[in-house]
Amino acid sequence: MANRKEVNNRISSVKNIRQITRAMEMVAAARLRRAENRIAQLRPYAKAMRRMTRRAAEEAGTVQHVPILDEREKVSKLGILLVTGDRGLAGAFNANILREGLRLRDQAHAEGQEVVFFVVGRRGDGALTFRKQTINGSWTGFTDRPAFTDAREIGEALSAAYVDGDVDRVEVVYNRYVSPLTQYVHRLTMLPVQEAEVVGEGVEALTGSDGEMAEPDSDLAEAHSHSFWDYEPDAEELLATVIPDYVDISLYRTLLESAASELGARMTAMRSAAENAETMIDDLTLEMNRVRQAEITQEILEVVGGAEALG
Amino acid sequence: MAGPTTFTVEVLTPEGDVFSGDVVQLSTRTVVGEIGILANHVPVMAALRPNLLRLKISESETREWAQAHGVLQVFASHAQLLVEEAHPVDQLDLGALEEQKSDAEARIADPETGKGSREAAERDLERIDVFLELARGA
Numbered sequence: 001m002a003n004r005k006e007v008n009n010r011i012s013s014v015k016n017i018r019q020i021t022r023a024m025e026m027v028a029a030a031r032l033r034r035a036e037n038r039i040a041q042l043r044p045y046a047k048a049m050r051r052m053t054r055r056a057a058e059e060a061g062t063v064q065h066v067p068i069l070d071e072r073e074k075v076s077k078l079g080i081l082l083v084t085g086d087r088g089l090a091g092a093f094n095a096n097i098l099r100e101g102l103r104l105r106d107q108a109h110a111e112g113q114e115v116v117f118f119v120v121g122r123r124g125d126g127a128l129t130f131r132k133q134t135i136n137g138s139w140t141g142f143t144d145r146p147a148f149t150d151a152r153e154i155g156e157a158l159s160a161a162y163v164d165g166d167v168d169r170v171e172v173v174y175n176r177y178v179s180p181l182t183q184y185v186h187r188l189t190m191l192p193v194q195e196a197e198v199v200g201e202g203v204e205a206l207t208g209s210d211g212e213m214a215e216p217d218s219d220l221a222e223a224h225s226h227s228f229w230d231y232e233p234d235a236e237e238l239l240a241t242v243i244p245d246y247v248d249i250s251l252y253r254t255l256l257e258s259a260a261s262e263l264g265a266r267m268t269a270m271r272s273a274a275e276n277a278e279t280m281i282d283d284l285t286l287e288m289n290r291v292r293q294a295e296i297t298q299e300i301l302e303v304v305g306g307a308e309a310l311g
Numbered sequence: 312m313a314g315p316t317t318f319t320v321e322v323l324t325p326e327g328d329v330f331s332g333d334v335v336q337l338s339t340r341t342v343v344g345e346i347g348i349l350a351n352h353v354p355v356m357a358a359l360r361p362n363l364l365r366l367k368i369s370e371s372e373t374r375e376w377a378q379a380h381g382v383l384q385v386f387a388s389h390a391q392l393l394v395e396e397a398h399p400v401d402q403l404d405l406g407a408l409e410e411q412k413s414d415a416e417a418r419i420a421d422p423e424t425g426k427g428s429r430e431a432a433e434r435d436l437e438r439i440d441v442f443l444e445l446a447r448g449a
Contacts, residue, residue: 041327048323049393052384056356067427148325148395156431163427232343232357241342241358242382248395252325 004295007288011281018277024089025270028263031144032180035260039177042256046249053198053242059235063195066243068159071192072168078108079116079136079158079167081190083174083254084124085262086143091269093175093183093262094123100173100185102131116167118158120255136161144259151252159247162191174254175261181268183261188254193246316350318388320366322376322397329376329397336367337390339378346383354386361441364397375400377445379438396438403446412439 057063082101084094101124105115118137119125125138137157142150161167169191176186231238317333337348340362348355364378381394418424418432 038326042325044328045323045325045393048384048391049382052356052382052391052393055384151325152395156435157428160425160427160431163430164425166425228354230353230355230357232341232346232355235356238356238358238382245395249325 004288004291007284007291011284011288014277014280014284018274018281021270021273021277025267025274028267028270029180032260032263032267035144035256035263039253039256039260042249042253046253049242049245049249053239053246055229056231056235056239056242057198059229059231060239062236063198063239063243066193066240067163068191068193068244068247069195069198075113075168077114077116077167077169078104079118079161079170079191080104080108081118081120081154081158081170081172082124082128083172083258084119084121084127084143085258086122086140088123089269090262090266093265094121094127096185097173097175098124098127100187104171104173104187105133116161118154118170120154120258136166143255143262146252146255146259148248148252151255152248155244155248155251158191158251159244167191172251172254174258175265177257177260177264180264183264188250190247190250193243198243198246315370318348318350318352318390320390320392322364322366322392322394324394324397330366330374332368334366334368335370336365337392338365338367339363339383339392341383348383348385348390350388352385352388352390355383356385357383359383359392359394361438363400363441363445364392364394377403377442380434398442400445400448403442405443405446408439408443408446412436412443415439 063069080101082097084097088094101117105117108115116136117128117133119128119135120139121143122140125135125140128135137154139150139154158167158170162170169189172188172190174186174188175183177183233241315335317335320330320332320334320337321328322330335349339346340360341357342360343357346357359378359381361377361379364376365373366375367373376397377400378392378394379396381392383393384391415432415436419429419436424432
């Protein structure tokens with residue numbers, strides 16, 4: 001049986017772990033609130049953008065030729081963007097993304113497609129490098145607090161790869177944020193941009209699944225379509241300049257959701273770690289008492305034995 | 312005497328709203344040229360280029376931002392600007408901008424750069440140049 005000192009040492013180290021995991025849980029919770037706020041702050045912009053695009057699309061009638069709208073008949077090179085985090089200790093957050101990414105790769109290979117990886121976050125970058133996958137683009141260092149400029153940088157690189165024929169389609173794999181306790185791996189086709197997403201009813205990429213923006217805009221929309229508008233440049237060209245923004249905005253949204261998911265996952269993981277430490281401390285305290293009891297019993301036996309020997 | 316007629320302006324970026332309130336005059340630049348908006352302007356929708364965005368709030372108060380690409384919509388005395396970025400001019404980081412500029416120029420100069428990447432780099436450069444000019448002036 002372990003002696004008292006050993007058990008005591010273990011108790012104090014587990015107590016330290018509990019304290020650290022508690023602190024990490026708290027930090028993640030505070031950051032999560034901010035991440036949720038950032039998602040909420042994107043909404044008015046995305047909503048207004050959508051309204052303007054539809055207005056311009058109605059006026060233009062047709063959508064001008066924009067390379068990132070072209071659907072390629074044959075996909076021979078599939079681009080996969082994995083959105084992971086820069087740090088671990090977040091449960092299955094990063095592992096789930098990787099697993100789905102690799103599954104997608106195998107599926108593409110089975111269909112005879114070539115796969116081109118793009119990755120966000122140090123974890124994904126490290127894991128893919130370890131598996132000796134070629135990475136065509138890697139962006140790290142901002143996953144817990146992505147800025148729009150980060151999304152634009154990625155958007156530009158992906159769109160350029162698409163336009164230049166380096167990829168024929170781009171799928172994004174990320175953790176969709178539902179609540180602090182629930183995130184799930186989601187796949188989204190980023191390129192080609194779906195025309196229906198831009199001018200029609202489908203708004204998944206911009207707004208998430210809440211469908212908040214799908215509802216028609218009150219009377220203002222009506223007034224809009226009856227008044228005389230000036231367009232600079234004309235509506236068709238204007239529409240063409242706005243479409244690339246859709247890639248950046250929906251990427252920004254996936255980065256924000258992934259950040260919130262990461263923090264949510266970390267919060268949950270750290271909470272259960274703290275709870276486990278708690279249970280362990282209880283068990284160890286029990287054992288500690290048992291050891292102490294055994295020592296006392298031993299001493300009494302020795303005293304009694306000694307007395308008997310003398311008597 | 313009544314003050315000048317005002318209209319409402321909203322400046323939105325993906326990272327949140329930058330300004331929302333009544334202004335006398337709005338000025339910036341569209342792909343066609345400089346534009347100034349006063350109250351009761353005809354409905355307009357325009358693609359914006361990087362420029363100094365100036366909102367005259369009253370005779371004595373004017374607010375300014377360095378503004379990236381975006382879209383402007385004016386309707387019923389309400390102007391909405393959707394811009395990728397809007398920073399107060401004095402918060403621009405000269406050093407970082409210069410770094411971005413040489414990066415963008417290198418991408419344009421590189422003969423390996425594809426058509427798509429080149430267009431993206433040129434768009435970046437347009438923004439960076441305007442921001443740099445504003446930062447140097449500030």
